[in-house]
Amino acid sequence: MDKQTVLVGVDIGGTNTEVGFVDESGNVVKSTSFATNAHDVAQKFLHKLKSTIDEECARLSDRYVCRGIGIAAPNVNYLNGTIEAPANLNWGTVNLVEILGDDYEQPIRIINDANAAALGEMGFGLAQDMKNFIVITLGTGLGSGIVINGEILHGSSGMAGELGHTTVVVDGRQCGCGKTGCLEAYVSANGIRRTTIELMSQMPYDGVLATVSFDKLTAKMVSDAAHKADPLALAVLERTGSILGRKLADVVACLDPEAFILMGGVVNTGELLLEPIRRHFECHLLPVFRGKVAMLSSEMPAGRPAILGATMLLK
């Protein structure tokens, strides 16, 4: 029997790295993941990534042959293929394509994770009929992939789409990027943790989140508490939705997209987060845009759009 071709799609997140093996119809025939471990240096991460790919390729080798590797990662410069000092990883600037290229003969491509997700949504998801839309990834950090006239916006130096590092609070929280008051410092899994303890300091509260130390606190715990009507957790989601909704209204004034597609672990919170996002978004839009811009959440499993989009670079 002839072996089928698969492409390896890798989505490097601040917390987990997802690896998927994608056949020619866009089906993920196998997927796995490992902890990214943000404190590791890049070499250690690469060693883990290679062993994961090699082991899975070996397991699949009776039916499939791997024909290329597409990587979605934070802070990728599309023009030169480097990952430039990602805020949530202790890597500095590295050229993954060059380093992995020494070990693989197959083509290797790299793209910003949110841009990969936008490609994935255009190819297989909610954006199949859209020409102007923006993907917002809400994970450990906040990424954005901007599509204009059906093309990913790369910008003049290959670094466009860093909405996570635009200001929402002047002289606000320290962000991992070196600036202050960035959207990502408020709206992301980490931002939700920080908002939780900020609001806890400001309101009378003796609920479940008061029993967890900051280093153990997760956005998932806040989400779970909100689903049990915990007042602090609900206030955190309201604040988070307010900040994101207002910022995305500003993005509409600038770019006039037809839709936003939200995705990532934080979006699993569901309507308790989406409702305040939509409400604040709509009421801060310029009047000419009201009621015209869709605020969607991706219908694919977490990581899937980026994995599919990364492999689309190899076609």
Place this chain on the structure above:
Amino acid sequence: MDKQTVLVGVDIGGTNTEVGFVDESGNVVKSTSFATNAHDVAQKFLHKLKSTIDEECARLSDRYVCRGIGIAAPNVNYLNGTIEAPANLNWGTVNLVEILGDDYEQPIRIINDANAAALGEMGFGLAQDMKNFIVITLGTGLGSGIVINGEILHGSSGMAGELGHTTVVVDGRQCGCGKTGCLEAYVSANGIRRTTIELMSQMPYDGVLATVSFDKLTAKMVSDAAHKADPLALAVLERTGSILGRKLADVVACLDPEAFILMGGVVNTGELLLEPIRRHFECHLLPVFRGKVAMLSSEMPAGRPAILGATMLLK
């Protein structure tokens, strides 16, 4: 002798409307202007515009024949040709092309003023070799024209590029657009007037600007006072530069342009305004962008880029 062709370029500003007659090489062979009078209804303005065009065309008729009219105006929807409830004019939504079309047989085109200015800079100004840049017009209001891969960004509904109506102060000043805290409410001729009296309320001051009532106060007076080292006026320009510099740094994170081109009456203040803009811009950029994005001021006379750009629509 054969008559030469000219195109009429009109730049409708919140304070003045400039009309230029442009030959085929982009030379403005004749120009004139009249007060826009923001409180007038659109019909009254149109009457004045038509009589101005007709009188000048008649005067030029021994040597030139007018072949079309290009109009640059605020809040233009490029896709349907309407001006949509401009914040600085008492017009509601009007379709100038349709109304003027009843009186002229020549082609009539309309485009957002800042987009027209961006076209003018691409055709004849500082952006002749640029593919990704942004024009910021600082007049009565604040307009922006965004160029991506050599094309004006219109967006999914024809209304992209309204940077003047993105937030700089949450729950801040009332803006003419109906929202609060917009960039335009702080950084524009009107914004500078408002900042002047705000800061006057907050610092000990008995200089020249204290002798002028708000209705008589102009951005030009503030500029003149700053050039005489008036401490309030200098504080106003510092504040204005800080707000615009920070916002444009955010725009870089989103769009990654190679340059901004500033223009409009407010820019005539020169280095006393440009220096704080550049300083705050540079220090609020994401590290990967520092030192890479030019902050230029247009080298053409006020209104000229928009007039030239508006006529380029007719070619």
